[in-house]
Amino acid sequence: MQKLVIWIFLLLTGSQIFGQSKETFNIRAYREKQSHQWLEEFTSFLSIPNIAGDTVNMQKNAAFIQQMMLKRGISNIQLLYPKTPGIPPAVYGEALVAGATKTIIFYAHYDGQPVDSTKWWKGLHPFKPTLLNGSLEQHATIINWPGSAEPINPEWRIYSRSASDDKAGVMSILSAYESMIACGYLRNFNIKFFFEGEEEAGSDHLHEILEKYAPQLQSNLWVICDGPVHQSGKKMVAFGVRGDAHAELTVYGSKRPLHSGHYGNWAPNPAWMLSRLLASMKNDHGKVLIKGFYDDVIPLSEKEKKAVMEIPSPDAQMKNELGFIEQENTDKTLAESLLMPSLNINGMQSANVGKLSSNIIPTTATASLDLRLVPGNDFKKQQEKLVKHVKEQGYFVTDKEPTDAERKRYPKIAKLVLSDGYNAQRTSMDLPIAQNLIAAVKSTTSEQVVLMPSMGGSLPLFVFEKYLNAKTISVPIANHDNNQHAENENIRLQNLWNGMETFAAIMMMK
Numbered sequence: 357m358q359k360l361v362i363w364i365f366l367l368l369t370g371s372q373i374f375g376q377s378k379e380t381f382n383i384r385a386y387r388e389k390q391s392h393q394w395l396e397e398f399t400s401f402l403s404i405p406n407i408a409g410d411t412v413n414m415q416k417n418a419a420f421i422q423q424m425m426l427k428r429g430i431s432n433i434q435l436l437y438p439k440t441p442g443i444p445p446a447v448y449g450e451a452l453v454a455g456a457t458k459t460i461i462f463y464a465h466y467d468g469q470p471v472d473s474t475k476w477w478k479g480l481h482p483f484k485p486t487l488l489n490g491s492l493e494q495h496a497t498i499i500n501w502p503g504s505a506e507p508i509n510p511e512w513r514i515y516s517r518s519a520s521d522d523k524a525g526v527m528s529i530l531s532a533y534e535s536m537i538a539c540g541y542l543r544n545f546n547i548k549f550f551f552e553g554e555e556e557a558g559s560d561h562l563h564e565i566l567e568k569y570a571p572q573l574q575s576n577l578w579v580i581c582d583g584p585v586h587q588s589g590k591k592m593v594a595f596g597v598r599g600d601a602h603a604e605l606t607v608y609g610s611k612r613p614l615h616s617g618h619y620g621n622w623a624p625n626p627a628w629m630l631s632r633l634l635a636s637m638k639n640d641h642g643k644v645l646i647k648g649f650y651d652d653v654i655p656l657s658e659k660e661k662k663a664v665m666e667i668p669s670p671d672a673q674m675k676n677e678l679g680f681i682e683q684e685n686t687d688k689t690l691a692e693s694l695l696m697p698s699l700n701i702n703g704m705q706s707a708n709v710g711k712l713s714s715n716i717i718p719t720t721a722t723a724s725l726d727l728r729l730v731p732g733n734d735f736k737k738q739q740e741k742l743v744k745h746v747k748e749q750g751y752f753v754t755d756k757e758p759t760d761a762e763r764k765r766y767p768k769i770a771k772l773v774l775s776d777g778y779n780a781q782r783t784s785m786d787l788p789i790a791q792n793l794i795a796a797v798k799s800t801t802s803e804q805v806v807l808m809p810s811m812g813g814s815l816p817l818f819v820f821e822k823y824l825n826a827k828t829i830s831v832p833i834a835n836h837d838n839n840q841h842a843e844n845e846n847i848r849l850q851n852l853w854n855g856m857e858t859f860a861a862i863m864m865m866k
C-alpha cells in the first residue's frame with residue numbers, strides 16, 4: 357500500500373521524493389523482484405576460491421564473470437592478459453550507446469586476500485557463503501537462505517571471503533546495469549567493465565594490461581568500486597587516495613650480544629638509540645618533526661575544504677569502539693588527519709621480551725616505518741627527508757650491513773632500506789564530470805553523501821593516470837565493519853542493494 361502511494365505520487369509529480377529520483381524507485385522495484393535470483397548467483401560466485409596463485413580457480417572466477425556479463429547482454433566480453441604469463445586476467449566487457457561520445461569504465465576486483473579458515477567463527481568457512489541475521493559482533497546467528505517467496509531482510513549479512521572486498525563490487529555493478537536496461541533507461545555514456553584479478557596481490561601487472569589495451573580503455577572516467585563506505589553508514593564518494601612508501605630502519609650496537617651486568621652503562625644499547633631516534637621524529641601531539649615533512653602538500657580547493665567540513669565525524673564513535681581517548685594531532689579530526697602526510701611505526705624489534713627475554717644488551721634495533729603521502733608529495737623525496745633527518749641526528753647512514761671499517765669509523769650507524777612506493781592521486785572535485793557524478797549519487801538517497809577529497813588508504817590509482825591519463829573516482833559500497841582482509845569477512849545486504857542503486861544512477865548520469 358505504502359509503495360502504491362509513492363508510485364502515484366511519483367506519477368503525478370514526476371519529480372523526486374525524499375530526495376530520491378523516480379529512476380531510483382524503479383531500479384529498487386526491479387531489484388526487489390530479482391533479489392532472490394541475485395543472491396543465488398552471488399553465493400555461487402563467492403563459492404569459487406579466489407586467492408592469488410590458485411590459477412585454476414582464478415580462471416573459474418573469470419569464466420563466471422564472463423557468464424554474468426553474457427546473461428546481461430554485455431558485448432565484446434574478453435579476458436585481458438598482461439604481457440607477463442601466469443597472471444589472472446582482467447575481465448572486460450562493454451555496452452556502447454549509438455552516438456555516445458563519452459565513456460565510463462567501472463572497476464572492481466575479483467581476487468581476495470589469503471584465508472586462514474581456522475580463524476573463522478565456528479560454522480563459517482571462507483568459501484562456503486553463509487547467511488547470518490546480522491553481524492557477529494551483535495551476536496547474530498546463522499539462518500537458512502530464504503525460499504523464493506520469503507522476504508529478504510536487508511540487515512542480513514553474507515559471510516564469505518570477498519563478500520565485500522570486492523566481489524560485491526562486481527555483483528552490484530553488473531546488477532545495476534541489468535536493472536537499468538530492464539527499466540528501459542537511456543544513457544549518455546558508453547559503459548565499459550573492467551574487473552581485475554590481481555589487486556590483493558599488489559596489482560603488479562595492472563600497468564601491463566593498461567598499456568597493452570590502452571586504445572580500448574580510453575574513457576572520461578574510471579569509477580572504482582572497492583572498500584567500505586563512511587563509518588556513519590552514509591554513502592561515500594572519494595576523489596583520491598594517499599600514496600605509500602616504506603623504510604626499514606636498523607641501528608647497531610656491539611657485534612655480539614653482551615651481558616647486561618658486565619657491560620650495561622658502558623656498551624651502546626641500540627634499543628635506546630632507536631627509541632631516541634624515533635622520538636626525535638614526532639612530537640607528543642603527533643606532529644612530524646622531520647624538516648620540510650609537510651612542505652610539498654597541495655592545499656585543498658574551496659569545494660574540497662567545504663566537503664571536509666561536512667564529513668560527519670565518527671571520531672567519538674571510533675574512539676569508543678577502539679578503546680582510547682586521545683588521538684594524535686589533537687587539533688584535527690580523523691578526516692582532516694588523513695589529508696596530511698603521515699609517518700607511522702608499523703613495528704619494532706630488538707632482542708626478546710617476556711619469557712624469552714634475557715639479561716643482554718641487544719646488538720640491533722629495527723623499526724618498520726610507513727610513510728603515507730598526499731598530493732604534492734613525491735615518495736622518493738619524502739623518503740630522502742627521512743634519511744636526512746637520521747643523518748642530522750649524528751648517524752652514518754648506509755643501506756647495507758655495516759662493515760668492520762665503518763664500525764671503527766662511525767660512533768652511530770643506521771641502516772635505512774627504502775622500499776619502492778607510489779604517489780597519492782586525486783581527481784578534482786571541481787571537474788564537471790565529478791559534479792555530475794555527485795549529483796547522480798545524491799539522487800539515490802535522502803541522506804547526506806559523504807564527499808572525501810582523499811581516502812586515508814592507498815591504492816595504486818596513479819597507474820590509471822600514468823598509463824591512460826585517466827581520471828578516477830572511488831565509489832565504495834561495503835559496510836565499514838565488513839572485516840575485509842581478515843576472518844569473518846561479510847557484506848550487509850542493504851549495502852549491496854545501495855551499491856546497485858548508486859551504480860545505476862552513475863550509469864545514467866548527465
Ligand SMILES: [Zn+2]
Pocket residue numbers: 465521522555582583
Ligand atoms: Zn579491495
